[in-house]
Amino acid sequence: MRGKVWAAVTQAFKMPMSLIRRMISNLISRVLMSTLPSPKMSAQTITDCNRRKMVVGLGNPGMNGSRHSVGMAVLTTLAERLGAPDSWRSDRQVSGEVIVTQLQDIQLVLLRPKLLMNINGVSVAKAASKYLISPEHIFLIHDELDKPLGKFGIKHGGSARGHNGVRSCVDCLHTDVMPRLRVGIGRPSGKTSVDRYVLGRFSQEEQNVLDSVMKQSVDVLLTYITDSQPQTSPAEGRRASRKNKSRTPSPPQDTTEEQKQS
Structure with a gap:
């Protein structure tokens, strides 16, 4: 018995640290997901569900101004645009802070998880359960290493592309359809590690660029939210995007297109 335990411990130390971190995150997520909020159902509730959407700013709580929490910064800008900058309230049931507001005929839930990035998905899944929001109506805002600072774009679901916060959401919601x-935050230069880079803060010059980008990205996001219809796959999302694009001169929203700060 001792030999088996020792073998397991030895094998664990041979695993890549990234894999060990993910295993720990998955374990914590399972524990936290053991009790999901149970909303009260009614005919009116079911009707309202079809007009309810959620926007989530992924990031680390208490690390405002860091590159990895840029999703939360954009969400704050969105709350200001909707006239509800001071309406955040803490909700223990969803392990986060929420605003419930109105956008045309859409009831919009804004969510700031109060859990670490690697387990943001727990907060998202709890909020989705409480407010009865389907995954295709959940919009994730997050930082992107593979886009330079000054650029942003809409992605219609699909893989997490190495982003731990998105991966957590995919794992907890059991689907990758979330738009x-x-x-963009760009990649580190020189010998700076990615972990250190994403947890670092923007310089004043970078912040000036980001301020402009956040305003533009919120414009695109609001257009996308009000125009979008439920999609069952990334491919359907791209087809719908091309259809909408041919009808109106709305900003580019295809997964291969980007917006750039002018």
Whole structure:
């Protein structure tokens, strides 16, 4: 018995640290997901569900101004645009802070998880359960290493592309259909590690660029939310995007297109 335990411990130390971190995150997520909020159902509730959507700013709580929490910064800008900057309230049931507001005929839930990035998905899944929001109506805002600072774009679901916060959401919601607003932060130069880079803060010059980008990205996101219809796959999302694009001169929303700060 001792030999088996020792073998397991030895094998664990041979695993890549990234894999160990993911295993720990998955374990914590399972524990936290053991009790999901149970909303009260009614005919009116079911009707309202069809007009309810959620926008989530992924990030680390208490790390405002860091590159990895740029999703939360954009969400704050969105709350200001909707006239509800001071309406945040803490909700223990969803392990986060929420605003419930109105956008045309859409009831919009804004969510700031109060859990670490690697387990943001727990907060998202709890909020989705409480407010009865389907995954295709959940919009994730997050930082993107593969886009330079000054660029952003809409992605219609699909893989997490290495982003731990998105991966957590995919794992907890058991689907990858959630559309995303990816805000570029660029990659580190020199020998700076990615972990250190994403947890670092923007310089004043970078912040000036980001301020402009956040305003533009919110414009695109609001257009996307009000125009979008439920999609069952990334491919359907791209087809709908091309259809909408041919009808109106709305900003580019295809997964291969980007918006750039002018």
